[in-house]
Amino acid sequence: MAKPLRKDAQRNRDLLVAAARELFAERGLDVPLEEIARRAGVSIGTLYNRFPARADLIGAVFxxxxxxxxxxxxxxxxxxxxxxxxxxxxxxxxxxxxxxxxxxxxxxxxxxxxxxxxxxxxxxxxxxxxxxxxxxxxxxxxxxxxxxxxxxxxxxxxxxxxxxxxxxxxxxxxxxxxxxxxxxxxxxxxxxxxxxxxxxxxxxxxxxxxxxxxxxxxxx
Amino acid sequence: MAKPLRKDAQRNRDLLVAAARELFAERGLDVPLEEIARRAGVSIGTLYNRFPARADLIGAVFxxxxxxxxxxxxxxxxxxxxxxxxxxxxxxxxxxxxxxxxxxxxxxxxxxxxxxxxxxxxxxxxxxxxxxxxxxxxxxxxxxxxxxxxxxxxxxxxxxxxxxxxxxxxxxxxxxxxxxxxxxxxxxxxxxxxxxxxxxxxxxxxxxxxxxxxxxxxxx
DNA sequence: TACCTACTTGAGGCTATCCTCAACTTCTCA
DNA sequence: TGAGAAGTTGAGGATAGCCTCAAGTAGGTA
CATH class of the missing domain: 1.10.357 (Tetracycline Repressor; domain 2)
Known part of the structure; x- marks a missing residue:
């Protein structure tokens, strides 16, 4: 069911999860998604591509x-x-x-x-x-x-x-x-x-x- | 220091505090101020006249x-x-x-x-x-x-x-x-x-x- | 190498709430 | 009673965060 991501997509996904992990830990689950994308060095659109809902990102982080x-x-x-x-x-x-x-x-x-x-x-x-x-x-x-x-x-x-x-x-x-x-x-x-x-x-x-x-x- | 309010102003103040008391109790301290004004039957401007900050309203209610x-x-x-x-x-x-x-x-x-x-x-x-x-x-x-x-x-x-x-x-x-x-x-x-x-x-x-x-x- | 698909981008529309202010209304007191 | 101070009003500007999409870019395979 789960197709492997393209190399760059996987890298961006990892960056996003890492950034979210840090920000969730520091500031709670309500941090703006735009800020997570910024810290990951990736655009907000990419975040939404990978994690359509905040809950998906939280799920991945935890x-x-x-x-x-x-x-x-x-x-x-x-x-x-x-x-x-x-x-x-x-x-x-x-x-x-x-x-x-x-x-x-x-x-x-x-x-x-x-x-x-x-x-x-x-x-x-x-x-x-x-x-x-x-x-x-x-x-x-x-x-x-x-x-x-x-x-x-x-x-x-x-x-x-x-x-x-x-x-x-x-x-x-x-x-x-x-x-x-x-x-x-x-x-x-x-x-x-x-x-x-x-x-x-x-x-x-x-x-x-x-x-x-x-x-x-x-x-x- | 505290000058007495005009009659209508005092009535509106009381209505606002009563409305805020209900809504704070039901839904917490974050209810939109516009909703409090609406329940009090008063405009949002009046609310801000009487209570410049949310904290003032909370103070009055509690x-x-x-x-x-x-x-x-x-x-x-x-x-x-x-x-x-x-x-x-x-x-x-x-x-x-x-x-x-x-x-x-x-x-x-x-x-x-x-x-x-x-x-x-x-x-x-x-x-x-x-x-x-x-x-x-x-x-x-x-x-x-x-x-x-x-x-x-x-x-x-x-x-x-x-x-x-x-x-x-x-x-x-x-x-x-x-x-x-x-x-x-x-x-x-x-x-x-x-x-x-x-x-x-x-x-x-x-x-x-x-x-x-x-x-x-x-x-x- | 060249093509096609997967992926990325970020400006901009949407919503919700905050807060202001100029025009209007109502009370009060002389 | 009427003048003026006190009070009210609500449209609308400001901000913050959510989410989309049309245009552009880059990995992978033939």
């Missing part, structure tokens, strides 16, 4: 993060301590959020994103579910939380990163430590609401639908 | 929230239980965040805001500091956190409210319960970073400076 997250989850499961594994995983995700404004927005469910590979994503979720289950079986993670509650860590952390990135770039570790203490307290108080269902979590993470809605829409 | 927050803090201090007081206060703030997208943005440090009364604000902070101190003296709140750490609750909560307002409007209570358990755990783990200083917190809460910067700038 494809490697899906893989990185998955690798992180595998590392976590390989660790001897179940709780340590969970902490390792959450710390890793938070560190990526702290290092990259664009990833931070994406991880906390803002920004349009054309998923490169849904299967990869699904496997990632399965791994995370095992990380959580294992930490509960070991008795370290409180039994009344679910995988879906982990989004509270991601979401909660997102705003802290934005607000303090320049003022106190390491502060997020303190925030995370407090969150983690809430997840393993020996005296958990009863939780007042049920957690999100996986389906609800999926919807909450993608205000704009995660894949382009047009694909299925056009009847021609 | 002046009562500063007072409400202060009242909440006083209630909290009047409660017999120190921990219950802290919870009451944080729940109250979070409930206001959940009920109003604009307040949510403001409380989590986004959005320009021309403070109506700095003294009022300062007194509010003093009250909050007492709420935190009292809860620590009673041994219920972990001793290694500060007032400045409470912004983690506000910030963390902000994104949860945005993401789940329509999907699960009461879910934030679960998030808050987990956060609170982290704040009173009997086995607190050491925190890896110092908390923000009051000055840092002030800066982190106002990416755009909270009062109009022009006031002092113009040399004429």
């Amino acid at each position: 494809a490697d993060r899906v893989a990185a997250t998955r690798a992180l989850a595998e590392q976590a499961l390989a660790m001897p301590g179940a709780w340590d594994g969970l902490v390792h995983f959450l710390e890793g995700v938070c560190a990526m959020q702290a290092a990259d404004l664009g990833y931070n927005a994406l991880a906390s469910g803002r920004g349009p994103y054309a998923a490169a590979d849904d299967a990869d994503l699904a496997e990632g979720y399965a791994l995370m579910r095992r990380i959580v289950a294992r930490a509960q079986e070991s008795g370290e993670l409180r039994p009344d939380v679910t995988l879906e509650d982990m989004v509270f860590v991601i979401w909660g952390h997102a705003r802290t990163v934005e607000a303090t990135a320049t003022i106190a770039p390491r502060l997020w570790r303190r925030h995370l430590a407090l969150l983690l203490d809430g997840l393993r307290t020996p005296e958990p108080s009863p939780l007042p609401e049920p957690s999100l269902t996986p389906e609800q979590a999926r919807r909450a993470m993608s205000p704009q639908s995660p894949c382009r809605p047009d694909d299925a829409a056009s009847p021609v | 002046a009562d929230r500063v007072a409400a927050t202060r009242a909440l803090a006083e209630q909290a201090l009047a409660m017999p239980g120190a921990w219950d007081g802290l919870v009451h206060f944080l729940e109250g703030v979070c409930a206001m965040q959940a009920a109003d997208l604009g307040y949510n943005a403001l409380a989590s440090g986004r959005g320009p805001y021309a403070a109506a009364d700095d003294a009022d604000l300062a007194e509010g902070y003093a009250l909050m500091r007492r709420i935190v101190a009292r809860a620590q003296e009673s041994g219920e709140l972990r001793p290694d956190v500060t007032l400045e750490d409470m912004v983690f609750v506000i910030w963390g909560h902000a994104r949860t409210v945005e993401a789940t307002a329509t999907i699960a409007p009461r879910l934030w209570r679960r998030h808050l319960a987990l956060l609170l358990d982290g704040l009173r755990t009997p086995e607190p783990s050491p925190l890896p970073e110092p908390s923000l200083t009051p000055e840092q917190a002030r800066r982190a809460m106002s990416p755009q400076s909270p009062c109009r910067p022009d006031d002092a700038a113009s040399p004429v």
Whole structure:
């Protein structure tokens, strides 16, 4: 299906993705596309040729993060301590959020994103579910939380990163430590609401639908 | 200093503030000013006459929230239980965040805001500091956190409210319960970073400076 | 080498929002 | 009551970012 690009086209594509990666990291997912093209040394028309929608460019830039997250989850499961594994995983995700404004927005469910590979994503979720289950079986993670509650860590952390990135770039570790203490307290108080269902979590993470809605829409 | 407005001007001002209150609550602080004017039944020129900058309108709309927050803090201090007081206060703030997208943005440090009364604000902070101190003296709140750490609750909560307002409007209570358990755990783990200083917190809460910067700038 | 196709280019149209200002209307007070 | 100050109006200029397309350029293959 995917025809190879011509040599110059491939080069320009790579330049665009690299430029977008830098600018998304520095300034978030809303940077003007014209500025990305300029930094890549390529015209705005070329950008649109290669990436018809912003979501396509975002998808290309962050494809490697899906893989990185998955690798992180595998590392976590390989660790001897179940709780340590969970902490390792959450710390890793938070560190990526702290290092990259664009990833931070994406991880906390803002920004349009054309998923490169849904299967990869699904496997990632399965791994995370095992990380959580294992930490509960070991008795370290409180039994009344679910995988879906982990989004509270991601979401909660997102705003802290934005607000303090320049003022106190390491502060997020303190925030995370407090969150983690809430997840393993020996005296958990009863939780007042049920957690999100996986389906609800999926919807909450993608205000704009995660894949382009047009694909299925056009009847021609 | 403040001359009384003419009768019609005062009526239009009130209409504008009411319209802005509704739209800010529904759609956040970014709603087009033209739309606010339209809902108020007034022309865009009138809006600009009364409120030269968006921050002025925001200041007028949310002046009562500063007072409400202060009242909440006083209630909290009047409660017999120190921990219950802290919870009451944080729940109250979070409930206001959940009920109003604009307040949510403001409380989590986004959005320009021309403070109506700095003294009022300062007194509010003093009250909050007492709420935190009292809860620590009673041994219920972990001793290694500060007032400045409470912004983690506000910030963390902000994104949860945005993401789940329509999907699960009461879910934030679960998030808050987990956060609170982290704040009173009997086995607190050491925190890896110092908390923000009051000055840092002030800066982190106002990416755009909270009062109009022009006031002092113009040399004429 | 020569052709054809894939690719690039950037001026310019489109939209949304901000903000101004000169002409007009309404209140208020003597 | 009427003069003048206070207030209102909305068309339109300014800006910013999105996106297109007709004309031009360059890689690849015969």
